Amino acid sequence: MTATQPSTLLATLGGRYYAGESVFAAEQSEIFESMWFCAARCADLANPGQFKKVQVGSESVLVVRGRDGLLRAFLNVCRHRGAQLCTEPEGHVRRNLRCPYHAWTYGLDGKLVAAPNIATLTDETGMGIDRYRYGLVPVALTEWLGYAWVCLADEPPPFTDTVIDDVTSRLGDPAAIGRYGIDGLQVGHREVYDVAANWKLIVENFMECYHCASIHPELVEVLPEFSRGLAAQYFVGHGAEFGSDIAGFTVDGSAGFGTLPGITAEQDRRYYAITVKPTVFINLVPDHIIFHRMYPMSADRTVVECDWLYTDEVVSAGRDVSRSVELFHRVNQQDFDACERTQPAMSSRAYRNGGVLVPAEHHIAAFHSWVVSRVGEAR
Ligand code: FES
Numbered sequence: 001m002t003a004t005q006p007s008t009l010l011a012t013l014g015g016r017y018y019a020g021e022s023v024f025a026a027e028q029s030e031i032f033e034s035m036w037f038c039a040a041r042c043a044d045l046a047n048p049g050q051f052k053k054v055q056v057g058s059e060s061v062l063v064v065r066g067r068d069g070l071l072r073a074f075l076n077v078c079r080h081r082g083a084q085l086c087t088e089p090e091g092h093v094r095r096n097l098r099c100p101y102h103a104w105t106y107g108l109d110g111k112l113v114a115a116p117n118i119a120t121l122t123d124e125t126g127m128g129i130d131r132y133r134y135g136l137v138p139v140a141l142t143e144w145l146g147y148a149w150v151c152l153a154d155e156p157p158p159f160t161d162t163v164i165d166d167v168t169s170r171l172g173d174p175a176a177i178g179r180y181g182i183d184g185l186q187v188g189h190r191e192v193y194d195v196a197a198n199w200k201l202i203v204e205n206f207m208e209c210y211h212c213a214s215i216h217p218e219l220v221e222v223l224p225e226f227s228r229g230l231a232a233q234y235f236v237g238h239g240a241e242f243g244s245d246i247a248g249f250t251v252d253g254s255a256g257f258g259t260l261p262g263i264t265a266e267q268d269r270r271y272y273a274i275t276v277k278p279t280v281f282i283n284l285v286p287d288h289i290i291f292h293r294m295y296p297m298s299a300d301r302t303v304v305e306c307d308w309l310y311t312d313e314v315v316s317a318g319r320d321v322s323r324s325v326e327l328f329h330r331v332n333q334q335d336f337d338a339c340e341r342t343q344p345a346m347s348s349r350a351y352r353n354g355g356v357l358v359p360a361e362h363h364i365a366a367f368h369s370w371v372v373s374r375v376g377e378a379r
């Protein structure tokens, strides 16, 4: 948080940070390809041979479940002459990943297992070829909260000091997130939004609530304090309290599904929003979790996958989650509409020097400084 007078207007970043391909290229290498990036829900890849292709910065990455049950990630590039191994967004192979071009074939652990005439091939020393040296290029992978997080950096930053620290510094208590048991929950619903806006507009929107009263009528009904525009994320450990007549976090305030088994009385009847840099939002409510993953595709396009996670009991019993889903689905649409409305102005001369942050948005300045610290000043 920048030390400022409470009534000051602070400058935002200039429009060029949101519209230019050169800033986006710098963000790809210095942010998405350098940090831990949330790639996939592990349970979507439950069986050996299941894979998912995800865009991480400028790279295509495959997350694959091995025959040994472990999840691994690889660059989606054949070591022969570079064809993309998988072009479909997800799928299931029986034993191996086979390049369709000349049939080089890789095990689910990345090792090169077959290629036409492989036994006759030698490397530059005249030896038979090393199946690992010509195997798929591995990418670091860590599982946390039931998601596979990947990192393309040669030396990934410590997961605890980055990802987990973002969550802890928001909630103020390292044990708080664990009480929700997110890794054991099931996806009750998923929506994929293709948003015509820069990823940073989506982050900034998520960080402030100055807009809540004007665009989120259903949300402020459930969380009356949001109508005052206070950014709940600014106050460490604070969760916005449900209105006194609200039974659950649903579109009409009707009852949800009780409370998740591990949470404390203090966490009940409250909503906590967490931004995990660079591309994840976690929303905690007593009976479910709303988990957003962004995939920045270009300077003006971001795909957002949003999971609604419930206990196994709720999902396998086929209980009706529609009123619960509808609340945040509306919030998402309202937010993404606002971001799409903002994006075209990023290349307007009116926004060349940016706009301003009102006091309720001042904490966004820290996000802006962080972006500049990673990608440098844009000209
Ligand atoms: S490029 Fe993959 S086998 Fe040739």
Ligand SMILES: [Fe+2]
Residues within 6 Å of the ligand: 205, 206, 211, 212, 216, 331, 335
């Ligand atoms: Fe919003």
